[in-house]
Amino acid sequence: MSISPPPDHSNRTFALAITGASGAIYAMRTMAALLERKCHLEVVISDYGKRLLHDELGDKASVNRLREYLVETYGDAASRGTFEVFSNKDLGATIASGSHDCEAMVIVPCSMKTLAGVAHGLSRNLVERAADVMLKEKRRLVIVPREAPMSLPQLKNMVLCAEAGAMILPAMPAFYQQPKTLDDLADFMAGKILAALGISHDLYPKWNG
Ligand SMILES: Cc1cc2nc3c(=O)[nH]c(=O)nc-3n(C[C@H](O)[C@H](O)[C@H](O)COP(=O)(O)O)c2cc1C
Numbered sequence: 001m002s003i004s005p006p007p008d009h010s011n012r013t014f015a016l017a018i019t020g021a022s023g024a025i026y027a028m029r030t031m032a033a034l035l036e037r038k039c040h041l042e043v044v045i046s047d048y049g050k051r052l053l054h055d056e057l058g059d060k061a062s063v064n065r066l067r068e069y070l071v072e073t074y075g076d077a078a079s080r081g082t083f084e085v086f087s088n089k090d091l092g093a094t095i096a097s098g099s100h101d102c103e104a105m106v107i108v109p110c111s112m113k114t115l116a117g118v119a120h121g122l123s124r125n126l127v128e129r130a131a132d133v134m135l136k137e138k139r140r141l142v143i144v145p146r147e148a149p150m151s152l153p154q155l156k157n158m159v160l161c162a163e164a165g166a167m168i169l170p171a172m173p174a175f176y177q178q179p180k181t182l183d184d185l186a187d188f189m190a191g192k193i194l195a196a197l198g199i200s201h202d203l204y205p206k207w208n209g
Pocket of ligand 1: 018019020021022046047048049051052055110111112113114115146147
């Protein structure tokens with residue numbers, strides 16, 4: 001039996017932001033899945049996003065060895081695509097401008113703080129500015145929030161983002177696909193994100209009724 005490689009999406013550029021909400025594994029699996037499909041990623045990681053990578057995945061997932069971590073964890077296919085990491089302080093980075101050709105953005109995971117900043121158009125840092133650009137340009141913005149329980153302001157901020165055109169895709173893996181491992185749960189979330197970005201995938205079995 002031959003296993004065909006994931007489809008090639010090499011002409012596609014996405015912004016991917018990692019902020020300080022629990023679920024670093026979702027960010028890593030999403031990055032790997034997009035890179036396997038030869039996408040180009042423009043990555044920005046908040047300070048608490050960096051802390052989260054360390055706290056949840058350990059030293060091996062530090063920002064200066066992300067490529068190595070992705071290949072060690074998900075295999076050589078994770079080096080098929082390219083990515084660039086921008087400082088969250090760099091409001092002059094490509095993704096801070098609507099004239100830059102970046103088709104969509106995902107914030108995974110998205111903290112309640114960043115959610116609030118996006119909901120209110122604050123643009124205090126590159127994550128918030130790039131998200132604001134997606135909204136003003138009417139491009140796809142996928143927000144993967146995580147908190148439990150949620151306050152009324154947090155719920156209202158999700159509504160504000162949804163009203164502005166963002167897709168709210170909660171970090172809420174399902175169990176109908178009978179996951180056996182944490183990787184199965186991460187595959188599910190990454191698959192949902194890829195689908196939201198318009199990329200077909202087989203990261204989890206489709207429901208057949
Ligand atoms: C290990 C860890 C886990 C956290 N988990 C969450 C979370 O699930 N959701 C959330 O909204 N904030 C969480 N926080 C708090 C945020 O990181 C904090 O509010 C931070 O200021 C967010 O900043 P950022 O959006 O710029 O990353 C967590 C913090 C740490 C250190």
